Amino acid sequence: MALRLLYLIFLRLVGLLVLLxxxxxxxxxxxxVLRHEVTVLRRGNPKPRLDWADRAVFAALVRPLPNGLRTHRLVTPGTILRWHRRLVAAKWTDPHRGVRPRVDEAVAGLIERMARENHRWGVQEDSG
Structure with a gap:
C-alpha cells in the first residue's frame, strides 16, 4: 500500500514538471476542453449526446492539445474524423441516385411505333 502511494506521488510530481x-x-x-466536457457530462444523460455546437467546439479546441492529452478526451481525433466523413457523405450523397429521368412523350411514342412495326425487335424468345 505504501509503495502504491509513493508511486502515485511520483507520478503527480512528474506530471507537475511536465505541466510547468x-x-x-x-x-x-x-x-x-475540460470545461466543455464537464458541461456536456452534466446534462444528465447516461450517454452524452453531442449537438453540432459541441462538435464544433471540440473540433476547434482539440487540435492544439498535446498528443498525449488528445487520446484521453471525450472527443478523440478518430471521433473528429468520423464526424467529418459523415458530413462529407451527407453533403455529396445524391438522394435522387437511381431514379431515372422522365422520357419525353415524343421519344416514348417513337419507341412504341418502332416496337409495333418491328415484331422481331427487342428481346428474342428462344422457340427451339
Missing part, C-alpha cells in the same frame, strides 16, 4: 514545461496557451486550451 508547457506553454500558457496550451494550458488554457486544455482548461477550455
Amino acid at each position: 514545461g508547457r506553454s500558457p496557451a496550451s494550458k488554457e486550451v486544455e482548461l477550455l
